[in-house]
Amino acid sequence: MSVVQHSPRGSLARAISALTLVAAAGCSGAEPPPAVIDEVPHAPSVRPTDVVLFVVDTLRADRLGMYGYERPTSPRLDALAAGGTRFADVTSQCSWTQPSMASMVSGRYLTTQIYAPEADAVNLAQAFSEAGYATLGFSANILLTDRSGFGRGFDHYDARPSRRSSDEILAARESDELLEDAWPVIEEVLQDPDRPPLLLYIQTFEPHSPYREQRQWLDELPVDAQRIEADTRPLRELFRDLTEGQGRPARGWTSDWANIGDGRARYEREVRETDRILGDLVDRLRATGLAEDATFALVADHGEGLWERPTPLPEDAPASMHRPTHFLYQEHGAHLAPEVLFTPMVLWGARVPAGLVVEQPVENIDLYPTLLALNGIERPAGLDGRDLFAGESAPRPFAFSVSLRGERVRELATDLALIRVHPDRVVPGIRLYDRAVDPHERVDLADQRPEDVARLVAALDAWRAENPTVDPQSEGLDSDQLEALQALGYGEFQIGARAGGGAADAPADPTADDGPP
Incomplete structure (x- = not known):
């Protein structure tokens, strides 16, 4: 039984x-x-061994089989996770890449938008390097550059743009090109009989938008028209009332709803291709000399909005915004909804308890000290993250995140979540959600529960005061960095907010760059 x-x-x-x-x-x-x-049992300190850290850009936890998704998006990773420890409730510290990764690799909270790890923080790669590790890092996300500080502590760090694109600034490498570049370096280190233990960090770009067509998974992951119809029925009714009531006919809606279904399926097929690539890479690493007791970790920098909720618009929003693909939130960066903040975290390997699911909420800042502890490495001072295998009995009272538009606190004892949108944004204000009865955070209770709002605003203010963040690039970004931010959908928010959806407004066809499947 x-x-x-x-x-x-x-x-x-x-x-x-x-x-x-x-x-x-x-x-x-x-x-x-x-x-x-x-909570998980305490893992005793042991000698250092190999560590492999996979960061999947833009990966939602709820699109993986191990987190309950019924479509076959992640069979390889699900099988690996079954032999390790999965954390069921993980919060990212930011809803877009640069601040999220700066926080993750430093094990520290951030309270303002930053574009690089803080200069005074001993980051993850530095801590492993100082412990005698060989350190290799490969990122397909072109924002995580060496000159921005993300390569600090690595013996070899590679975040170059794709060779397959004519645009040297904006082109991210697909996973096959990333690993084609990385493998000779990895293999050389692994095959050295006298090598030190290895820290290997690999960050893939898929399933970040634009969602490229992965035709090999069309049969396994077709557009689920029935599910799309059921999911979007309330939204269809809402937008029909909204636009027709203002004399705005719903022209083009039929194609827009079809594009949303296609976009969601493309996202899932990108997840499936990433699953295949990482599963194959694990096999290849094992066969090439990775330590038998190596530790693996799978995490994500943030999730993704997939046209599931309306984006607040001002009263004078142009009529062109009132299309489903414009008015529904897609991508990430601007918002703090669950789909962009709740990410996977799975650890497996001989040192990790097998077959475990931990329900206690954790945060991405906890990954760094946990990997140190699994390898008997002393943690540097100043980390906000916790060793998840230390058996600490007192949970944190709050979890915190920031975005391009605001900040968020979740009170763990009550599961209330408060979002404060910056006053200079298009639709500022405070929103309160009771996640115990509204886990998707759709019913704003801020006006009904002023005492809860006051308590959580005070918690946010105290957190900001206790965790001041200094951006090493506060004097400004160069033109290449600004152009890359713009291309990935973040750039306009550095200048000012605009009306519309996510980090960048979705076009009428969100996958038009690739054509129909």
């Missing part, structure tokens, strides 16, 4: 009991589910 053991917070004995029960079920020939606990 399958057994799922729940344990109260801080109960290490019950957590270990859950592992024992699941192991016993496995010996009896049953196929047990993962043990579900609130």
Whole structure:
């Protein structure tokens, strides 16, 4: 009989009991589910070994099978995760790449928009390098440049643009090109018999927009027209009332709704291709000399909006904005909705408890100190993140995130989430959501619950005061960096907000750059 053991917070004995029960079920020939606990058992300090960190750009947790998604987007990664520990409730510190990664690799909160790791922070690669590791980093995201500080601590760091594009500034490498460039360097290190332990960081770009067509997965992941119809029915009614009531006919809506379905399917096929590539890479690393007890981690910098909610518009928004692909939020960067903040975190390897799901909320800043602890490396001073295997009994009271437009606090005891939009933005203000009954955060309760608003605003203010962030590039970005930000959908928000959807307004056909499938 399958057994799922729940344990109260801080109960290490019950957590270990859950592992024992699941192991016993496995010996009896049953196929047990993962043990579900609130905390993970303490992992003892051991000698350093190889560490492989996969960061998947723009990956939503809820589009992976291991997080309950029913479509076959991630079979390889699901199988790997089943042998490790999966964290079920993970918050990213920012809804776009540069600040999110600056926070993740420094293990520190950020309270303002920054474009690089803080200069006084000992980052993840530096900590491993100082512990005697060889450090290799490869990023397909062209914003994470060496000159911005993301290469600090790496013996070899490569975030160059694609050779396959005529645009040297704006072209991100697809995963096959990224690994084609990376593999000779990785192989040389792994095949050295006298090599030190290795820290390998790889950040893929897919499924970041534009969602390129991955035709090899069309049969497995077609457009789910029935699901799209069910998901968008309330939105269709809302926008019909909105636009027709103002004398704005819904011209072009039929093609817009079709484009949304196609865009969602393309996103999922990009996830599936990333799953294949990373699964193959794990096999290749194992066959080439990676340590048997190596630790793997899979995380994401942020998620993605897929046209699931309206974007607030001012009263005088132009009529051109009242199309589904413009008025529904797509991409990331500007908002702090669950779909852009809740990301995967999975660790596996001989040192990681197997078959475990941890329900206690964690944050991306916790990854860095956790990887250090798994390898017996002393953590530097000043980290806000926690070692997730330390068995700390007291959970954090809050989780914090920022975006291009505002900031967010989630009170973990009540599961209330407050978003404060900056006063200089198009639709400023405060929004409050009760996630216990509204996990998708669709019903704003700010006007109904002023005491909760006051308490959480005070928590935000205290957090900002305690965690001042200094951007190493505060004197300004050069023209290449600004152009890259603009191309990836972030640039206009550096100058001022505009009416419309996500980090960049979606065109009428969100996948027009590739043509129809």
